[in-house]
Amino acid sequence: xxxxxxxxxxxxxxxxxxxxxxxxxxxxxxxxxxxxxxxxxxxxxxxxxxxxxxxxxxxxxxxxxxxxxxxxxxxxxxxxxxxxxxxxxxxxxxxxxxxxxxxxxxxxxxxxxxxxxxxxxxxxxxxxxxxxxxxxxxxxxxxxxxxxxxxxxxxxxxxxxxxxxxxxxxxxxxxxxxxxxxxxxxxxxxxxxxxxxxxxxxxxxxxxxxxxxxxxxxxxxxxxxxxxxxxxxxxxxxxxxxxxxxxxxxxxxxxxxxxxxxxxxxxxxxxxxxxxxxxxxxxxxxxxxxxxxxxxxxxxxxxxxxxxxxxxxxxxxxxxxxxxxxxxxxxxxxxxxxxxxxxxxxxxxxxxxxxxxxxxxxxxxxxxxxxxxxxxxxxxxxxxxx
Numbered sequence: 001x002x003x004x005x006x007x008x009x010x011x012x013x014x015x016x017x018x019x020x021x022x023x024x025x026x027x028x029x030x031x032x033x034x035x036x037x038x039x040x041x042x043x044x045x046x047x048x049x050x051x052x053x054x055x056x057x058x059x060x061x062x063x064x065x066x067x068x069x070x071x072x073x074x075x076x077x078x079x080x081x082x083x084x085x086x087x088x089x090x091x092x093x094x095x096x097x098x099x100x101x102x103x104x105x106x107x108x109x110x111x112x113x114x115x116x117x118x119x120x121x122x123x124x125x126x127x128x129x130x131x132x133x134x135x136x137x138x139x140x141x142x143x144x145x146x147x148x149x150x151x152x153x154x155x156x157x158x159x160x161x162x163x164x165x166x167x168x169x170x171x172x173x174x175x176x177x178x179x180x181x182x183x184x185x186x187x188x189x190x191x192x193x194x195x196x197x198x199x200x201x202x203x204x205x206x207x208x209x210x211x212x213x214x215x216x217x218x219x220x221x222x223x224x225x226x227x228x229x230x231x232x233x234x235x236x237x238x239x240x241x242x243x244x245x246x247x248x249x250x251x252x253x254x255x256x257x258x259x260x261x262x263x264x265x266x267x268x269x270x271x272x273x274x275x276x277x278x279x280x281x282x283x284x285x286x287x288x289x290x291x292x293x294x295x296x297x298x299x300x301x302x303x304x305x306x307x308x309x310x311x312x313x314x315x316x317x318x319x320x321x322x323x324x325x326x327x328x329x330x331x332x333x334x335x336x337x338x339x340x341x342x343x344x345x346x347x348x349x350x351x352x353x354x355x356x357x358x359x360x361x362x363x364x365x366x367x368x369x370x371x372x373x374x375x376x377x378x379x380x381x382x383x384x385x386x
Contacts, residue, residue, distance in 0.1 A: 021093050024217050024273040025084040026052050030179060032090050041087070041179040046159070049085060049173060049186075079254045080171025080195070081298060082203040082224075084213060087179050096150065096176035096183060096211030107151020108138065109207055120157040126189055126196075130156065132239045133197045134204060140237045141204065144227050144309070146317035149324050150183075150210040159186035172203030176211050183207060194246040197238050198255075202228040212324055215331030217274040218301050218370045225302025226309055227316060229255050257299045258306065260384055268379035269297055270371035293381050300369040308355055312347050319343040333372060337361050 021027065028048045030041050087094040111134055114121040122130065155178065171188075178184035185203050190196035205224035206213065214220040231237055232247050257264055274297040309315050322339055329335040341360040344353035355363040364370055 021086050021095060022084050022213055022215055022217070022220055024275055025086045027086050027088055027093070029088045033179065034089075035180040038178075038180050045085060045087070045175075045179075046161075049083075049159075052083070079295060080199045080202075081295075082172040082174065082199060082206060084206060084220075085173050085175050087175065087177060089179070094177035094179065107147065108142075109134075109148055109151060109204070110153045112153050112155045114155075114157060120159065122156075122158045122189065126158075129193055129196065129239070130187070130200055133200050136239050137201050137204075137231055137237050140231050140234050141201070141208065141227070144230055144313075144316055145205060145208050145223075146320050148208040148210060149212040149320075149327070153182060154207050155182050155184040157184060157186050158189065160189040171199035174203055174206040176213075183210065192246070194242050195250055197242055198228065198232050198247060198250045201231055209320075212327035212330065214336075216272060216333075216372050217297070218304075218372065219336065221274065221298055222301035222305040222370070223316060225255055225298065226305035229302060229306055230309060255299060255302055256306070257296075257303050261300070261303055261307075263382075263384055264296060264300055265366075265368055266381055267368050268293060268381040269300055269369040270373050270375070271297070272372045272374045274298055274301070293379055296381065296383065297369055304367045304369055311355055312344060312353075314347050315340075315343060318347060337364055340364070 026048060028045050030044055033041050033044075111131060113127050113131070116124065121127070159173065173184075173186035175184045175186070185207060187196075187200060187203065190199070202224055205227050206220070209220060209223070214223070229251055232251060235244075238244075238247065275294045319340060322343065323329070323336075329339070337360060341353070344355070344360055345351050347353065354360075358366075
């Protein structure tokens with residue numbers, strides 16, 4: 001292990017306990033407002049989410065637009081980044097509770113949609129699509145990830161007015177607690193059912209992690225994106241009405257960069273969060289841009305973890321089962337690396353299991369996108385365009 005990485009790991013180990021939410025989560029203050037003021041809470045969160053989406057759209061729209069002009073991305077495919085939003089009430093983060101209707105470990109998620117006529121109800125056909133996507137994908141999701149950390153109801157709301165179907169949006173919002181004590185998914189209405197399906201599965205995987213979501217995007221988003229790719233590529237894992245070829249186009253355009261992974265594996269990807277705060281306020285660089293480095297971080301993280309589950313298909317479910325027993329290590333990189341090696345050894349039936357021919361710690365060190373070291377200054381990243 002290099003000195004560079006050893007020092008970084010030691011530093012993150014020291015500060016891990018100082019954080020109780022993912023570093024890239026959007027934190028929204030709701031003051032002392034309680035469940036009885038849910039409509040007011042919703043308006044506050046909507047405004048915060050809208051501002052966040054508009055800031056990141058500028059980069060993602062340039063990325064998708066550029067690839068669409070050269071024929072790499074077909075119409076109907078957008079680059080969507082599901083996000084985690086955590087509310088803060090009276091200074092305390094609402095990271096998910098354990099209400100009477102919720103089951104810690106071993107229980108399925110139960111989707112709850114608003115009734116027709118409600119301001120956040122989906123059109124009936126679209127609601128049926130989302131439910132059928134989950135019904136079809138759930139057995140495969142439970143195999144890949146294991147059972148959710150916290151089972152029980154998850155409210156699914158139509159928030160198209162806030163995160164609508166454009167070239168690049170938050171592909172869905174996951175709230176561990178929407179201010180009423182219930183976890184929620186806010187989701188837009190997509191024109192393409194295939195795009196909706198892929199991004200809904202992605203957002204559902206964030207809900208599977210629930211309150212145990214990792215501190216670092218490289219782990220939470222990396223796990224979710226790799227699992228999403230694996231799920232939607234399974235024959236018959238999604239409703240038969242969806243075009244599998246279009247599903248594959250969505251994945252190749254916005255998730256899977258395995259064809260160029262070694263080229264893209266560059267030091268500029270390293271960071272403690274994928275969307276650096278300063279990126280939200282910077283204009284696009286002169287001469288145009290393919291969207292900024294944060295989009296590549298998302299794709300590379302999912303592709304990196306996809307390497308692991310390709311060699312070890314049971315990795316996520318076995319790892320998460322052990323991790324859920326002590327999710328306090330969510331930001332402790334050395335502990336997570338140790339657990340990952342122990343997971344591989346368990347799957348291997350003995351010590352010495354490897355990923356791409358090396359120990360997990362060595363493999364992890366070589367993946368720049370998984371490095372949580374935040375550095376000052378400009379980042380130079382070279383992207384090959386087909």
